[in-house]
Amino acid sequence: MTVTVVAGNPKPGSRTLAAAGQLAEQIIGAPADHLVDVVTLGPGLLGWGDEGVAAAVKTVQGSELVIVASPTFKATYSGVLKLFLDQFATGDGLAGVVAVPLMLGAGPAHALAPELLLKPVLVELGATVPVQGLYLNQESWQDPESSAAWLEKWRLVIQSLR
Template structure:
């Protein structure tokens, strides 16, 4: 498996990079993976040029290829003005809007005060939900006082375990379904304990075979049956069936 870590830390050394490294190490302890780190600080100029000329430079292009070709992502940003940093957002703005569809992502942030911990829920999680990534339930925030304190290591381990569960499809192996019902058989993710109601609405509901049989044959076009006997029916097709 390939794990890519995106760090938006600006200083050297950086607490953002430190948290990114700890999350990557915890993930590798759960399952073997090749780890590649993308330091956005080194790509700042090329990201700016990409906005003005529409073309990524060599280093930025390599970073984009690494991120879009990963089996899972760990993304970490420092908090700026109660949100993610501009550099962090700019990097994900240059990606194609569908590039992270179905991608397992662990979100994390660092800040000087625990008062900014909700940045994970009001900024990062909505961003990756918009990009149709699959975000693990446990997000990790590290304030200055958290380093060396009780609790951070446990949060890191829990989040890493959830990411690995998505990356290897530890429970079930339901196929990733895109917005129009197409299925990539090579992309397998676990739905147990990690797929929220919003993910179901966005990508299609998971129904048992009796329920699927009650839906009209036309509405089942594009549906797939997973290894555990459930049928995934794209949400648009379920709505169409209700209108009949």
């Protein structure tokens, strides 16, 4: 299974990227094959035709499982992630890709953000999103207990899609 982590945090090498990588490893038992730290794609995200952005899009489209992660900004996903997702065609840009929405935030007030805001855009782009999105506290995401219940419920569902 080809697995890619996409992290849309405005800071390179963020805890969002680390949390998504950790989740991928918890799901499949190995590190992700590819990491797309969206902010490192730079100004090419502001238009179309940038080679680096096109390569990242192709990597995501060639994946079987993609963990799409963002910090919570103003109760939604980040603008840099939005710029990256705009590079995919509506309807079939993520066809054949299983996606898992993941968001980190400061507290429980936005716990439904992955499900209400990130999941619908992934589905609009053609991804299959067979599980609930995961919301993790930005201070405790490293604690295995923070995702244990979610993994117990959804890991086998995702693994069965191989």
